[in-house]
Amino acid sequence: MFDFNPKPNLTGAARPHRMNQNCLTMISAAAQGWSYFDLLHKMSESRRQL
DSSP: OOOOOOTTOTTOSOSGGGTTOOOHHHHHHHHTTOOHHHHHHHHHHTOOOO
């Protein structure tokens, strides 16, 4: 992925006027068959300890 900045719609495209406007990260995740919650889970699993 080249765009890992999920803002401004980190919460997903849930607003009535933005139902079809996902960030590039979510579009890539959907292409893998992931839901929004799958994406959040994978993001939290891949975190690094400081």
